[in-house]
Amino acid sequence: MDGLSRRNRKVAIACAGTFAFMVGAAYAAVPLYDLFCRVTGFGGTTQVAEQESEVVINRMITVRFDGNVSGKLSWDFKPAERSVTLKMGETAQLPYIAVNNGANRTVGTSTFNVTPVSAGAYFNKLDCFCFTEQPLEPGETVEMPVVFFVDPEMDKDPELKHVKEITLSYTFFPVEQPEQPVAARTVTSVTETNL
CATH class of the missing domain: 2.60.370.10 (Ctag/Cox11)
Structure with a gap:
C-alpha cells in the first residue's frame, strides 16, 4: 500500500507539473506567435x-x-x-x-x-x-x-x-473601453490622494 501511494503521489506531481507547463505555454503562445510573425512576415x-x-x-x-x-x-x-x-x-x-x-x-x-x-x-x-x-x-x-x-x-x-x-x-x-489619457490618470490620482 505504501508503494502504491508513492506512485500515486508521483503521478499527481507529474500531472500538476504538466498542467503548470501547459498554462505557462498558453500565456507565452500569443507573444511568441507575434514575435514569430514579425520576424518571418508570416500571415x-x-x-x-x-x-x-x-x-x-x-x-x-x-x-x-x-x-x-x-x-x-x-x-x-x-x-x-x-x-x-x-x-x-x-x-x-x-x-x-x-x-x-x-x-x-x-x-x-x-x-x-x-x-x-x-x-x-x-x-x-x-x-x-x-x-x-x-x-x-x-x-x-x-x-x-x-x-x-x-x-x-x-x-x-x-x-x-x-x-x-x-x-x-x-x-x-x-475600441470598447479606450485607454484613459495620461493627463486624466494624473488628475484622478491627485484627486484621490487629496480625498
Missing part, C-alpha cells in the same frame, strides 16, 4: 524598420492600399491614393484619411496585413498608425500617414521573383 505581418533602406535597386514594385471599417464604427476610412509605384528600397509616405460620420466621439484601432502574405517579410514600416487608439470627434477628419519601403532582398526570393504588386490593407475596429 502578411509587416516588419518594423528604424531607418530607411541603404540600398535602392531598379526593380519596380506597385503597392496598392486598402482601407476597411468594421460595421460597428461609423467612420469612412480610405487611402489618399489607391496605389504607388516605387523602386525596391525607396521610402514612400502615404496618408490614410478617416472621418467620423457619427454623432458621438468614437475611438478606433486598426489591424493590417500584406498580400501576398510571403511579401510581409519584406514590407518595412518606418511609421504607422496601426494598433494605436485613434479618437475622432463627430465630423472630425484626420490624416494618418504610413511610411514604408519594400526591402530589396525581396528581389532574391525565388517565390516572389515575379510579384509586381503588394497590397497593404488596414481595417479599423471600435
Whole structure:
C-alpha cells in the first residue's frame, strides 16, 4: 500500500507539473506567435524598420492600399491614393484619411496585413498608425500617414521573383473601453490622494 501511494503521489506531481507547463505555454503562445510573425512576415505581418533602406535597386514594385471599417464604427476610412509605384528600397509616405460620420466621439484601432502574405517579410514600416487608439470627434477628419519601403532582398526570393504588386490593407475596429489619457490618470490620482 505504501508503494502504491508513492506512485500515486508521483503521478499527481507529474500531472500538476504538466498542467503548470501547459498554462505557462498558453500565456507565452500569443507573444511568441507575434514575435514569430514579425520576424518571418508570416500571415502578411509587416516588419518594423528604424531607418530607411541603404540600398535602392531598379526593380519596380506597385503597392496598392486598402482601407476597411468594421460595421460597428461609423467612420469612412480610405487611402489618399489607391496605389504607388516605387523602386525596391525607396521610402514612400502615404496618408490614410478617416472621418467620423457619427454623432458621438468614437475611438478606433486598426489591424493590417500584406498580400501576398510571403511579401510581409519584406514590407518595412518606418511609421504607422496601426494598433494605436485613434479618437475622432463627430465630423472630425484626420490624416494618418504610413511610411514604408519594400526591402530589396525581396528581389532574391525565388517565390516572389515575379510579384509586381503588394497590397497593404488596414481595417479599423471600435475600441470598447479606450485607454484613459495620461493627463486624466494624473488628475484622478491627485484627486484621490487629496480625498
